[in-house]
Amino acid sequence: MSFDTVSIDFISGCDVKAIIFDVDGTMADTEDAHRVAFNRAFDQAGLSWHWSVDEYRDLLSVAGGQERIVHFLHTNTGHSPTSLYDMARSLHQAKTQYYVQSIEEGSVGLRPGIAELVAQATEQRVRLAIATTTSPANVVALLSTQLGAKWANLFEVVEDAATAPNKKPCPDVYLNVLARLGLAAEECMAIEDSFNGLAAAQRAGIPTVITRNAYTQHHKFDGAVAVVNDLGGVDLAALIQLHTQAIK
Template identity: 50%
Template sequence: MSEKLRALLFDVDGTLADTERDGHRVAFNRAFAEAGLDWNWSVELYGELLAVTGGKERIRHFLERYHSGFEAPPDLAGFVAGLHAAKTRHYVRMLTEGGIPLRSGVERLLKAASTAGLRLAIATTTTPDNVTALLASTLGEEGAALFECIGAGDVVPAKKPAPDIYLYVLEKMGLDPAECVAFEDSENGLRSALGAKLKTIVTTNDYTRGHDFGGAALVVDRLGEPGEPFELIDGDPAGAEYVDLDLVRRVHGHQ
């Protein structure tokens, strides 16, 4: 007999909110301009760079793959860290201005889960400041309090698709993966969750729709709302038109 569902674990970027194209990408470009660099990450290029998880890692990959002629300063690590810190500052400012809403169905599901006594956690590669700013701008100052554990940034050395961030959250919460369902939006995120032996629901976005989601328990284009149904991509929603707690429990293995 499988374990009772006790917790929902959420990725952030692309899962809770469509933060990548019009959030992080724009913030990176603002940081580059501020530093006097003529780099500009287009929508298409950023889609390719998203294959690398982690902002600092993404900058390094850009230099190695797309800008190998750049004369790097002696302290490359410090240079990259400075750019990333500036990017985070610009991103947080964008959030505080209310420019990035939660995705369809996210607030409804979070509040229903909290009311039902399910434990909530974040498992992401983005920085803690980005997470708390997003939660505050969309759910209010108490938004972060909905989550018992926020696993974010560099608390683990290996980022997604490694399972480390999920393993960190599970350990902090004293949970078995069989007691949880994870929510992701990308192939790297799914691989991370599956590596931690978590059943996973995927909500795709424009950047990730073509990813390989083999192994996911359910793949839809959004959580959806009553009257605003999801588009089913893979899996059996048992007749449901949006992701609610009943469907999550069915996915987990319990009614």
């Protein structure tokens, strides 16, 4: 369903109690900053690999940076994944340093509508949470740079790769968020940008709005509550309305 086709019948009394955000590609168009950081890490290690935009778009089907490196090496060398993890871990640590530095320099801003939605939800006491399987350092770098040093006060629950080793599309990260919020899935709305993210949220039973981007335009989003290009102009009232329609 595209947002344009959503009818505007409003049924009161079914408010969203919490909005759960994915981070990469959803709160900010970070994917290209990740790609550039991977390439810098490869270069620093004296490797000639260079991930193009097209290649990285395909690699994003593998969730998790370290897992992505292992998948790439396994595909290109035939070596067993277990023999590649030490090298991947080292490359990924270097990549994270490059990525964090770039984000702290303000290379990537929040996507349209994100800051406004966070502010509206805070004002109207809709609880906020984060469900991402990126590294904690990446989340801190982006949100402290874009929302200020007290960003963590805005989000009641933050679950990331440190607490959910099984990456999306596994639902673990969302199930952890629901448990910590003490809410049922249908009381929440997830905001995602990718097929893997949608699958994770759906497996946890959470109605999900998709904000697609250049790296996920081609994904299939069957079962999403709505698919929009971004949240510019999609305010909290519109999200509540979409949620009401999704759970009735």
